[in-house]
Amino acid sequence: MSANLKDTIVALATAPGVGAIAVVRISGDQALTIAAQLFRSIKGKDLRKQASHTILLGHIIEDEQVIDEVLLSLFKGPHSYTGENVVEISCHGSSYIQQRILSLAVKHGCRMAEPGEFTLRAFLNGKLDLSQAEAVADLIASDSAAAHQLAMNQMRGGFSSEIAKLREELLNFASLIELELDFAEEDVAFADRKAFEALVQRILFVLKRLIDSFAVGNVLKTGVPVAIIGEPNVGKSTLLNALLNEERALVSDIAGTTRDTVEDEISIGGIRFRFIDTAGIRVTTDVVEQMGIQKTFEKAGAAKVVLYLLSLEETANLAAVFTEIAQQKNRFPDKFVVVVLNKIDRLSEHFLAAFRDRFTTTFEGVSGLQFVGISARERSGVEALKTLLQSQVALGAIRSDETVVSNVRHFDALQQALDAMLRVDSGIKSNISSDLLAIDIKDALYYFGLITGQVTNDELLGNIFANFCIGK
Structure with missing residues (x-):
């Protein structure tokens, strides 16, 4: 600055x-x-x-x-x-x-x-330290219980302490290796290679765990994006209004009313969800509607959860319906897809039971695919859908005060540190010289230091604190 x-x-x-x-x-x-x-x-x-x-x-x-x-x-x-x-x-x-x-x-x-x-x-x-300072900004910006808990955990210094301890242990070994280099002509070994290898494996384990936690931490901090997709007039906008408990999206019996995406947020069980109502998926010659449908697939591709909404008559061809469900799941193989059968108030209990049984049989063993029946207009089944959404976000780690990474800068530094430590691990197994090993260890120490602020520069500090509000 x-x-x-x-x-x-x-x-x-x-x-x-x-x-x-x-x-x-x-x-x-x-x-x-x-x-x-x-x-x-x-x-x-x-x-x-x-x-x-x-x-x-x-x-x-x-x-x-x-x-x-x-x-x-x-x-x-x-x-x-x-x-x-x-x-x-x-x-x-x-x-x-x-x-x-x-x-x-x-x-x-x-x-x-x-x-x-x-x-x-x-x-x-x-x-x-620097990661605690960044948590101050996250705490001010937190607008859900989960985001608040993430920021509080980081402010208490658990993440910093874990990184600082690993850095200190690695630094001790780096000092011994540097000492070996000073006495290279005498062929003296000060660093216990077996103990060092055990430390490297422990550091790799922790780094991988922290990096994996970012998938949860980032969505809890920024909100879980949920795309609502389906054919026109199946009730996507009505569902959005029911989830938000307000008339947020325009509802009409005319097919193709939603041409662009409509987005809004709610908190479910302390987790912020960002719902995206998209244009109905169908074959159309309307250029504007085609653009909306293209945006539907883009938004769904960027979402963490996809709600695939259906509206059926009891005379529907279920074989074709289940083929389409399979195609939608194949379109989003890495996402949690919820098949939402809407307008169940118009369907018999017999049909619903048969549909549920066939869904269970057809998709047995398929992970990341669930079914729920609702009536968005009557707002029945909506709470069950919210509970299902909440269950897909792993809160166990933050509720047990485990370290969860939510900061993109920390995530990038951890990945760089992991790359350096993998090179160290490979060097140990290849029995490379101490001077080459020392280079990779220094790289890892540098990226550890970037997280906690033991390594800083004016540009880094300027970028971080420029995003704070004035007065904090």
């Missing part, structure tokens, strides 16, 4: 706009001195002489004019969020009052903070 990190900075720590309360945050060496020029305690106390973690009642004053009555919270470094002296002013939430206090702070020597600069200072002052 280009800013001078020795400056004393100020920003609004609460969301901009009018509210009951707003918080103005000041951090830096001169935080107490500057705040003392703005604030007057109702009991005449000098805030510079107060103990850390105290709260004072008083007024913000400019030229003897009272701007607002406030509470001032004092945190002396290093016992603060940033590790510096920090003052937080809780004022009334008037936009005018907020701007007056910010302007006064700048007038007396503060600089407006850049996005994420408070958390950047916390990282640089050793209050957080």
Whole structure:
């Protein structure tokens, strides 16, 4: 970042706009001195002489004019969020009052903070490692119970501790190998090769587990995309409205009403699902509708779950229906596909039982394919569908506080570290020289360090903290 990190900075720590309360945050060496020029305690106390973690009642004053009555919270470094002296002013939430206090702070020597600069200072002052700092942004952005739990687990440092421990053990062996290189002429072995090989296998196991966890962590963080596909007029838009419990999509008896995708989100059991209502799949000469159908397949291809919606008469050719179901599953072999039979309120119990039995028999042993019957219009069976969707997201790991990777940067670094460790493993088995082995070990150490912040550069920090909100 280009800013001078020795400056004393100020920003609004609460969301901009009018509210009951707003918080103005000041951090830096001169935080107490500057705040003392703005604030007057109702009991005449000098805030510079107060103990850390105290709260004072008083007024913000400019030229003897009272701007607002406030509470001032004092945190002396290093016992603060940033590790510096920090003052937080809780004022009334008037936009005018907020701007007056910010302007006064700048007038007396503060600089407006850049996005994420408070958390950047916390990282640089050793209050957080880099992965914990990134979890702060994830926590602020979390909009489901699962995303919140992921961010909290990362903020507590479980992921950092696991990576740091592996890096330390690997670093110890790297030091011994470097020592061997210093005594190469004497043919001395300081590193126990068997112990080192065992460590490499353990590191490989952990790295593969963490990388595999990203498949779950990423969708829990960003939401599980669910595509609703089917022929026109089977009730896709009605189902979307039933899932959302609102009239989000236009519903009509006219075939081909949905020309473009309609998307919205809900939380089911603490997991965010992004539902995508797509254009009906059929043969058509309408150019615009053809474009919508093409987009349907693109959206379904990018989804994690596909709801294939059917609407049948009791006279339907079930052989043809089940052939089409098999084709749709073959179209999306790696996805969880739910065959949703809609409008069951128009079907007899006998037909439904026969359909269910034939589905079970036909697709016995086919993984990633389920069936559920609903009436989207009557909203019956919709809760069972939600439960089925929720069951497909593995929450066991985060509920048991296991490390789950959800950050793309961490995922990329872990993959690079895995590649380096696989080269180390191959080198050990090939009995290559210590100097060549040391090169791959250094690569792995570098990528471990990128995750926790033991290896950084200005560009990396700038990219990470630029995505933070101002005031955090």
